Amino acid sequence: MSKTASVPDQDALKRVGARVRQRLESDPQAYKVPTDAAEIYAIGDFLSGEECRRLTHMIDAVARPSELHETAYVAKFRTSYSGNFDPHDPFIKAISRRIDDVLGLPANVGENIQGQRYLPGQEFKPHNDWFYTDQEYWKLERKRGGQRCWTAMAFLNEVEEGGHTHFVEIGASIEPKPGVLLVWNNATVEGVPNEYTLHAGTPVIRGQKYVLTKWYRTRKHS
Ligand SMILES: O=C(O)CCC(=O)C(=O)O
Numbered sequence: 001m002s003k004t005a006s007v008p009d010q011d012a013l014k015r016v017g018a019r020v021r022q023r024l025e026s027d028p029q030a031y032k033v034p035t036d037a038a039e040i041y042a043i044g045d046f047l048s049g050e051e052c053r054r055l056t057h058m059i060d061a062v063a064r065p066s067e068l069h070e071t072a073y074v075a076k077f078r079t080s081y082s083g084n085f086d087p088h089d090p091f092i093k094a095i096s097r098r099i100d101d102v103l104g105l106p107a108n109v110g111e112n113i114q115g116q117r118y119l120p121g122q123e124f125k126p127h128n129d130w131f132y133t134d135q136e137y138w139k140l141e142r143k144r145g146g147q148r149c150w151t152a153m154a155f156l157n158e159v160e161e162g163g164h165t166h167f168v169e170i171g172a173s174i175e176p177k178p179g180v181l182l183v184w185n186n187a188t189v190e191g192v193p194n195e196y197t198l199h200a201g202t203p204v205i206r207g208q209k210y211v212l213t214k215w216y217r218t219r220k221h222s
């Protein structure tokens with residue numbers, strides 16, 4: 001992208017990036033994945049075993065084929081079962097606030113937490129979490145919070161084989177470990193959507209994989 005082209009929400013992406021970076025850099029629990037291409041951090045023991053189990057049961061209760069309640073755009077990449085948790089559930093609210101707190105972001109820029117369950121053979125093909133601002137859907141997303149800045153994702157169970165989170169451009173493959181929260185900045189330090197954040201949920205080979213995801217916007221999300 002040329003320097004003169006206007007990047008929607010660039011200033012906000014830059015500002016939020018700096019704010020969260022500062023927060024994570026002073027968090028002794030946050031381990032930075034060693035790469036210069038993107039800001040990716042893992043936080044171990046973010047959720048207890050009991051919390052993970054409770055969340056997997058909740059996902060079982062709400063999971064449906066992803067395409068039933070997602071845009072065709074996302075459904076093309078994801079074969080797992082997904083479900084929105086009840087955002088008013090006190091347990092979900094508490095988890096959600098704890099994620100906000102790790103990043104140091106206000107609750108009103110966060111999307112609702114989503115749960116995901118992958119059975120053997122299911123995957124999330126390589127994709128970026130940030131929005132392509134030349135696509136039709138951007139007209140709506142621009143008005144309801146704008147570009148996505150950070151992603152938070154928690155692994156909820158042990159997967160027998162497969163189901164890694166693979167940053168394909170960077171060559172970092174993160175093995176699912178229950179209770180670990182993975183967070184990354186979808187933009188560069190300059191506030192431009194970062195192509196190197198391309199990532200996949202690789203196919204589960206044996207067992208099942210449960211995760212939760214929370215995406216953050218640059219502006220108040222509605
Ligand atoms: O399941 C994974 O490892 C990746 C999930 C993901 O990329 C997402 O929910 O945006």
Ligand SMILES: [Fe+2]
Nearest residue numbers: 127128129199
């Ligand atoms: Fe993703």
